[in-house]
Amino acid sequence: IVLTQSPATLSLSPGERATLSCRASQSIHTDLAWYQHRPGRAPRLLIFDASNRAAGIPARFSGGGSGADFTLTITSLEPEDFGVYYCQQYSDWPSLTFGGGTKVEI
Amino acid sequence: QPQLQESGPGLVKPSETLSLTCTVSGGSITIRSFYWGWVRQSPGKGLEWIGARHYSGSTYYNPSLRSRVTISADTSKNHFSLTLTSLTAADTAVYFCARLPYYHYYVDVWGRGTTVTVSS
Numbered sequence: 769i770v771l772t773q774s775p776a777t778l779s780l781s782p783g784e785r786a787t788l789s790c791r792a793s794q795s796i797h798t799d800l801a802w803y804q805h806r807p808g809r810a811p812r813l814l815i816f817d818a819s820n821r822a823a824g825i826p827a828r829f830s831g832g833g834s835g836a837d838f839t840l841t842i843t844s845l846e847p848e849d850f851g852v853y854y855c856q857q858y859s860d861w862p863s864l865t866f867g868g869g870t871k872v873e874i
Numbered sequence: 875q876p877q878l879q880e881s882g883p884g885l886v887k888p889s890e891t892l893s894l895t896c897t898v899s900g901g902s903i904t905i906r907s908f909y910w911g912w913v914r915q916s917p918g919k920g921l922e923w924i925g926a927r928h929y930s931g932s933t934y935y936n937p938s939l940r941s942r943v944t945i946s947a948d949t950s951k952n953h954f955s956l957t958l959t960s961l962t963a964a965d966t967a968v969y970f971c972a973r974l975p976y977y978h979y980y981v982d983v984w985g986r987g988t989t990v991t992v993s994s
Contacts, residue, residue, distance in 0.1 A: 810984040861934070869921075
């Protein structure tokens with residue numbers, strides 16, 4: 769299953785809203801996760817099952833969608849939110865796949 | 875949450891075998907609620923799933939790598955390992971170890987990653 773993320777890069781200012789898209793090549797129900805990856809750090813799970821926030825993730829991060837179209841929304845960007853965001857499908861276990869990423873520039 | 879730390883050679887030669895270890899602290903790899911696995915990121919590219927292992931011994935691999943990959947575990951040392959054979963330059967990547975909840979195949983804990991370069 770191919771995941772296509774858009775846009776490739778998002779340049780926004782602190783306080784603005786970010787909307788990231790992830791589209792699957794076929795229906796994956798809600799078997800989708802979102803991750804944040806900042807340079808030199810371990811990637812961090814943000815969202816699982818398309819819309820459930822992982823433990824400790826601020827409420828400004830939210831996920832939505834089902835089937836083949838998904839979004840990650842970051843309301844009111846903070847400076848620490850810069851980095852690359854990836855989606856991942858797990859509908860087709862064990863053939864897990866990731867999207868190509870969206871870079872969020874603050 | 876546990877912490878995962880990758881270790882291994884930073885440089886390996888083409889055609890050789892790569893061995894990486896992931897040491898887990900603050901949690902046991904014998905807990906049946908989790909898989910333990912590996913993900914990699916080649917330069918300038920996205921993330922690629924390699925495979926995972928459950929405490930029961932069950933292993934699951936990316937079909938594109940299955941013929942060259944083995945994931946094993948040493949419970950006495952609380953670590954698990956990745957072996958990748960017949961290396962080429964295309965295997966140059968940052969390798970991350972990962973924990974996945976059983977029956978929920980996303981990664982809830984990641985290591986920081988270790989860089990591996992395949993070059994003569």
